Amino acid sequence: MWERLVWGLVAVAGVPLVLSGYVFAVERALSPFAARRRNALRPWLWLVPGVVLLAGFLIYPVVHTLVLSLFNATSTRFAGLGNYVHIFTERSMLTVLRNNLLWLLIFPTVTVVLGLVLAVLTDRVRYQWAVKAAIFVPMAISLVAAGVIWKFMYQYQPPGQPQTGTVNSFLSTLVPGFQPRAWLFDRALNNPALIFVLVWMWVGFAMVILYAALKGIDEALLEAARLEGATEFQIFFKITLPLMMPTVTVVTTTLVINVLKVFDVVYVMTNGSLGTDVIANRMYKEMFNYNDFGRASAFATLLLLAIIPVMFMNIKRFGRGGRA
Amino acid sequence: MRKLFIAVAMLAPLAALPAGKIGGKVSVLGVWGGAELETFNKMVKPFEDRTGVKVEFEATRDLDAVLTTRVSAGSPPDLAVLPSPGKMADLARQGKLVDLGGVLNMAALKKSYAQGWIDLGSVDGKLVGVFPKADLKGLVWYDPKSLKAAGLSDAPKSFDDLLAEANAAAAKGVTPFAIGIESGAASGWVGTDWLENIFLKTYGPAKYKEWYEGKLPWASPEVKSVWQTWGKIVGNPKLCYGGSQYILSTNFGQAFIPLFDNPPKAYFHFQATFIQGFIGKQFPALKAGEDFAFFALPPVKPEYAKSAEIAGDLVGMFKKTPQSAAFLDYLTTAEAQAYWVKGGNGLSPNREVPLSDYPNALSKRAAQILTSAEMTVFDASDMMPGKMNTAFWAAVVNFVSDPDQLDDILRQLDTVRADAYGK
Secondary structure, eight states, X not given: OHHHHHHHHHHHHHHHHHHHHHHHHHHHHHTTSOHHHHHHXXXXXXXXXXXXXXXXXXXHHHHHHHHHTTBOTTSOSXXXXXXXXXXXXXXXXXXXXXXXXXXXXXXXXXXXXXXHHHXXXXXXXXXXXXXHHHHHGGGGSOHHHHHHHHHHHTOOOOTTSOOOSHHHHHHHHHSTTOOOOOTTTOTTTXXXXXXXXXXXXXXXXXXXXXXXXXXXXXXXHHHHHHHTXXXXXXXXXXXXXXXXXXXXXXXHHHHHHHHHTOOXXXXXXXXXXXXTOOHHHHHHIIIIITOOHXXXXXXXXXXXXXXXXXXXXXXXXXXXXXXX | OHHHHHHHHXXXXXXXXOTXXXXXXXXXXXXXXXXXXXXXXXXXXHHHHHHOOEEEEEEOSOHHHHHHHHHHTTOOOSEEEESOHHHHHHHHHTTOSOOGGGTSOHHHHHHHBOHHHHHHTEETTEEOEEEEEEEEEOEEEEOHHHHHHTTOOSOOSSXXXXXXXXXXXXXXXXXXXXXXXXXXXGTTHHHHHHHHHHHHHHHHHHHHHHHHTTOSOTTSHHHHHHHHHHHHHHTOTTTXXXXXXXXXXXXXXXXXXGGGXXXXXXXXXXXXXXXXXXXXXXXXXXXXXTTBEEEEOOOSSGGGTTEEEEXXXXXXXXSOOHHHHHHHHHHHSHHHHHHHHHTTSOBOSBTTSOGGGSXXXXXXXXXXXXXXXXXXXXXXXXHSOXXXXXXXXXXXXXXXXXXXXXXXXXXXXXXXXXHHTTO
């Protein structure tokens, strides 16, 4: 207990102390130089701690992972591209890749469209704060907790029995003749059922950001369109949506990055059984269950390669925003 | 900075400990939750009172991953339940496990443990794991009253008799079996127990050993026939309550519930001895022996009638401290093991736990089967390499979902076999 408290204090007080100490030390070291030299050198020296930390905790692990992915399970023998060949040829691995593609296509699309619809519609009701709060709340839940909650929601009892799962109970009350389904254990339904959980988590985020963009549109523009006799649909598709496009793109890229890394929901709810495995969960299994450093690293590398273009796009967009 | 630490260190209580007390703490990583955790806590209490050692228990259902990570990160717990004998052998050969020959009193241990248990915990002649509790697998649980009312027998002579009886019941509209194989990251293990017992009782212990050692292909006629035999039950929706969707989505810890519904929805439930604790927790009013009982899964071939499958939690030591040594020693004693036995959470491998400590006739019977079996084998999936074991679990899930895919499933398992045993 005391030990932890002391370390907490050290972290809170120590980090700013060390950093300001570093700034002083830099000034000391620079003092022999002329003023112009000093100004040129100072930013580089200030960058050193950040670069060292980045190199140590980001760049080195990435390079190391790349190297490990070219070796065998115990990293003792060079395997060339063997691990990658395995991933792209072995059947269970292909299912994993297919599933990630499925998530990638469905999740961002559904989330953005739903978020957009909700942003536009809630804007027009008086009790919008209540609706928004209800939709945003899942954002505050951890993914693992969401997985557990939805495991209960999807529970299955045989037809004719009282349904303990909310989804089955709800549907069998509302839809006459509805047969309860084992949502997570039916090969036709389990992937969509899992994707829906993540949509439920993220739709609030999409809605809030898109709502902010919606509010940023000049009312006068919409007024003018209405005066010209444009229908609400025309206004939405010809004016509102194009003006919101930059925000839609940012939201989409954020979602894409998140969906590529999808892990918790799958791990908690099905652990990849019955054709629901995804790259991150498989990587976890290869690493921590099978101790296969090579294949786990190969998966990590693939994920990184898939995310880089999206990140690059995002950074470029931020850069443009900064200059504008 | 150093002065600060010294000051803090001086604040720590340094009160002198009474005689016989060691003080300090021991960290233990394990899988016990629910009813088992309650028993564990009860068992720990007298040890803590006596020695002053605080037992810090951490539970996880993903033991393999958590333990592997902590060991490779260089911060293993003092003591841990080991995921399987196979994993234990890996860890021992990597030099991660403490040789218990220098920790425990071997003479006393040999007196209280049968040699078989000591052999199972040994790697290359060194004892590295001990069993604090054991389970007898391959039991069929039932409610004697409802079984009688349905006209079903509680002592089928052979597996075929059981199957014939189940089919006859199904023809009358009665669902005989309640099965549930969901278990989070380990979903499917219940099915491996079924298959192992059917295997053992069809082909005997020698073939059984070849199988878990990876020498017998999954696609071999022997292994395939075992799946097909199980498929006669699990692949027939008339024989299993709720059909495959229910089997897949029901947790093993709740799968017995249909037996005790009024009227009962099923009559037979296949599970190891530990389930007694789960039944007791779910239905505290039920009396073991009167309201629920078991018979051993009948043999497929009569010559293997006296065979039994056992399993147990192995505990290994990663850091030798006075505290961890004291606690490990306590775990092997009859005193500690009596708690598991009384709680209905399993059997004791320690011979000195008297039969009178078993809470009821039922657990006494299990203990008797355990000690009288002529052919005792350990859980095969636990003896397989980790990768094979998890693939086996997943294969069970796939098989229950679609038994027609059997050939394909077995081929996949052979692919993993080529990979998993090679290292």
